[in-house]
Amino acid sequence: MEAKTETAAAAVAMEEREIINNVMCLLTDPDATPLGAPMYLPQNAGPQQLQQIVNKLLNNEERLPYSFYISDEELVVPLSTYLQKNKVSVEKALPIVCQPQAIFRIRPVSRCSATISGHGEAVLTVAFSPDGRQLASGSGDTTVRFWDIGTQTPMYTCTGHKNWVLCIAWSPDGKYLVSGSKSGELQCWDPQTGKSLSNPLTGHKKWITGISSEPAHLNTPCRRFVSASKDGDARIWDISLKRCVIVLSGHTLAVTCVKWGGDGVIYTGSQDCTIKVWETTQGKLIRELKGHGHWVNSLALSTEYVLRTGAFDHTGKQYSSPEEMKQVALERYNKMRGNAPERLVSGSDDFTMFLWEPFVSKHPKTRMTGHQQLVNHVYFSPDGQWVASASFDKSVKLWNGTTGKFVAAFRGHVGPVYQISWSADSRLLLSGSKDSTLKVWDIRTRNPNEEGVSGLSLGQ
Template identity: 55%
Template sequence: MSVHENEKSEERRIISRFKNSQGDVTDLIDLPVNCTVEQLTLICNAILQQEENVPYLFFVDDQEIKSTLGDVINADKFNTENVLDIVYQQQAIFRVRAVSRCTSSLPGHAEAVISVNFSPNGRYLASGSGDTTVRFWDINTQTPEFVCKSHTNWVLCIAWSPDSKKLASACKDGKICVWDPTSGKIAGPVLSGHRQWVTGLAWEPYHSNTKCIHLASSSKDGSVRIWDVVRGLTVFSLTAHNKSVTCIKWGGAGLIYTGSQDRTIKVWRAADGVLCRTLEGHAHWVNTLALSTDYVLRTGPFNPGVEYNTNSVESEEIALKRYKDACPDGQERLVSGSDDFTLFLWHPEKQKTPIARLTGHQQLVNDVKFSPDASIIASASFDKSIKLWHGSTGKFIGSLRGHVQAVYVIAWSADSRLLVSGSADSTLKVWNVRNKKIELDLPGHADEVFAVDWSPTGLQVASGGKDKVLKLWAH
């Protein structure tokens, strides 16, 4: 490029405006093409009259501006009548550091560890195993705390209530138990009714009921049950699926979503158990579901680093505000992953037709998760890869490759910058999502890794698998 042309491109300016995810726009502003991210941040803060300098990410047509405005647009195609929308998104207030070492290996389980979960407030850690027990672990001392025995068969799934005061566990015999994490004792009656094993558990969101007394379960027997855990009763039994129900989500708008081996996803009204609609499109079993609001529904009134009194009216308002903030267009999105190698992105509250069909995996999709800020979907597959997709459009972003066997499970860091994956190759890997590279390789397990969770506080990752050992990882 000649000096003359270089000067000309630096002089070129574009009429622009800043726009947020809700669609609110600022006044028009005249920007040079070589405007940097730092300059955009200063200008955006000034226009929005922020008291402190807030860090933002900027996008044009879903493409992130990483250095200058000119990198993502063809300036030649713009004339003075065009207006360029620059979408701004606030960066996470706190940053999670990549876990880099195993701080402790916790033996105790006598069979494979099938599930591990941190509580929403980040204070407790629980695991479920093929040895029929649920175990609670002391995060501070990294030692075993309680061994809970009531199940008579493999514990297949566990789920924390959004107030962190109860943990539900379900087993291969179809029984569901609710535990008190402070004592390790069973809290209420055993929930019996399913004729075959329970495949998934989902609590009613905190902003819908702060008492956390309703739990939904899906089962291989083809039914979905909504329970009152205090009275130990089935409130509704939902039976429209004609094959095993594989996964369940309780959304923030009063809807329950279930995926099944009958290839459909059903949308139920939680208040009365009415079937609202059936989402069709998958050619094989639906294995996994994720909601764009999963992170805020999981953590309810708890925000990392902020203490709340969860008995107050204020905490319900906090949980509701966090939910509404996570639904900028007024509704949550659902993504489904299947044995047919594809994913579908849905607006399940209103539409039966998918927003997008996500193709590219070469084998079945085993796990799918929205990032906490809902901007990215990550999917894990038996094809040894993890794929990243745009959270609103489903557009393909890139592949994360490095595992040498099937990827079973993935978990996001609370700031949406990092992803951890567990694989049949016995390793965990931490990925930097922005540059799509491995940040850290974490060997240490002696066999396949079945379960991974990243604490909502961002400080620790827990993993478990076929080697019967629970491992904690930190920076």
Template identity: 50%
Template sequence: MPYSFHLEESEITTNLAASFNKLAKGQQSTERVLKVVYYPLAVFRVRPITRCTSSLSGHIEAVLCVSFSPDSKMLASGSGDSTVRLWDLNTELPKHTCKGHQNWVLVVAWSPDGSKLASAGMDKIVLVWCAKSGKNLAALKGHQQPVTAACWQPLHVAESFPWLATSSKDATVRLWDVSVGVCLRSLTSHSQPVMQVKWSGERADIGGVVYTAGRDTVIKVWNPKDGSMLNELKGHGHWINTLALNTDYVIRSGPFSHEPQKFADLPEKKEAAKKRYAEAVELCGGERLLSGSDDFTLFLWRPLVSKTPVCRMTGHQKIVNQVAFSPDGRWFASASFDKSVRLWDGRTGKYVHAFRGHVGDVYQLAWSGDSRLLVSVSKDSTAKCWDIGRRKLQEDLPGHADEVYAVDWSLDGARVATGGKDRVLKIWRH
């Protein structure tokens, strides 16, 4: 397994003596005890994306969300033309057009086993699709206002097939059993629209923990089994736009890793997902929650340990639109309307670097599976790929004709998908 070694803040690239001399320009005492910190790195390397291999047209309005399936074989996109499209990545051609929504599709979310896809948006209805056939399996009705986010229960804590959580501008979060198409619980105690929902894999005894946040500036922690509220996290002074867990990546990918695998049935997938989750939590030193807000700040929490945040991070000059942890939990990045992407330490929340290069608001981020690269998309119609190790721009990716709203990096690391106002999906590869 490869490691990276660090002396105080700087990475040891050549040898220990050279790094030691750098510390205080040779004024260091040789009697000191030095702390060398090492981090495990991913065994595989994702190659940086350099070119656009296909432009997928078909949507007749802006592309608002894109998501790769956990096994990296398919791509789903939701658009302002009220359709969801499923694309086959082997041929890079459209496979199914899922019609059923009456208005903009704002969210698409794959179930962790890759068999179903949930989509929702402005028409207040959540639709569940079969990934293989593109058929509509269920229409979940209940929300009174547009749906803002959707998230599946982690595979390893689900009793049968994972449940689905959706948040809405009607200030509620609903938990659905998609196999029978019913709303199991409505979580109500937010006083304003709920903009984000995340489902954690901790506390398997109650089927995980649900985190919700929105415009009432409070993060709430829920028990999905009985719908009770476990905790409230206060700190932000304005709307909360985004939440991220340092285990998001492993929860989303379920049993699948960067190597192709075959699973016989759901229990086998659950077992694999459980093992991967345990490894991920051990690697990143416990589960942490991150929130980003309109008050220009970020908060890092250990919600099941304490109500007070680990740290409050300032530095952005405008609202923070999205935050994302790297797959190994060592870093997290924040995208803001101040045109910068900032990199922070995943355990302490310490500021590391600001990536500057975009000339418009930065909308979204996606990490590569080996945590060495980060891609960001912006209002300036470009995507940019950043090298985390060298803290530099790796690749500038122009090609879109207008603002780019959505981006995702496939779990096998081979492709990046971007979509935006020019109604085209672009696939980028090495």
């Protein structure tokens, strides 16, 4: 009898030790929706074990990759190491956000793989086609060029502009490319032939500062696009009608940037310190976003990647009909957006950024401060999880794309940072600077105020 009692006591003691060595966790999706009931997990569990648990909870037929976050910090070590380092209380269930990752990975960046020459003057703007098979470039030599990415060779040289080509934009279905010049005219090009689809589109009185196409999930074939100009107006054009159909007037100074959102509205940022929101059937102003104390330089949408690529993803699938393309584009947009509203970030000469949810409120969700000079460029990562900002203070900063909370600063440039760009898997960030270098940052190895990717620098 005593032996049985001792055995039972030992079993209870062992169970208590196991509970102490475990931690209660609540796994949630990025929208904070629980994936199941709270559960006890071993403290030695790390990302690899959590991957297996999440895939089992969600009954994924094919094992999908996830990354895990606790209080906006990525979990890259066992739970015990994280808890000890951050002195986290385990009296309550520990929330762990499970972020699905791209199922493809970008090749490591270590050197220049090709140099494609041809332009006679500086290249001022470049853009990949939605399916990633072509590259277009605009130059100070007044030409637009199309390049084949597979062979890294020139395809077509398009002439017709009378001044520098300042910006270009593809339609999300890949059927045409629009280019805008310093003299204010726009040209539409067929990427399959390199020929102009119309006479120059005129109406703007000063140079073009931005171009954005209507998303494919709203209208396919993609007929309409919007252009912004230093003349203070934005204009909606119909490529099939070959003319301007709506003029968006109301800004008192130059329009510096324009985005056609996935909800069907157009956002314009201006030197008059405001952001205006327009509906696109009659061009009525429906909201004005105020708060910046100086010029608005850059706008970015949380859904920007799926808006730009439309129905095209990493599989390279081609579509036989506009209806199928529109349906797939809508599915990709809805999956990317989820239940959350589309978010907008603005960067300004006042050294700050604002995070907005324009359909929820005309007031900013948060004010993002930390840069010591003007913010020149802001950009959401393709998965919408991060916001990167480039500033004349020579730094690149990383922010949480949902809350606007500061995450890290990347330093290493010795001149103003002009532009940034993301890899399609949201893991690598590229920055271009006046110091004539490009730097590649790996956000998985980020540390505040430390350089990423061992300071990988590509340049002269």
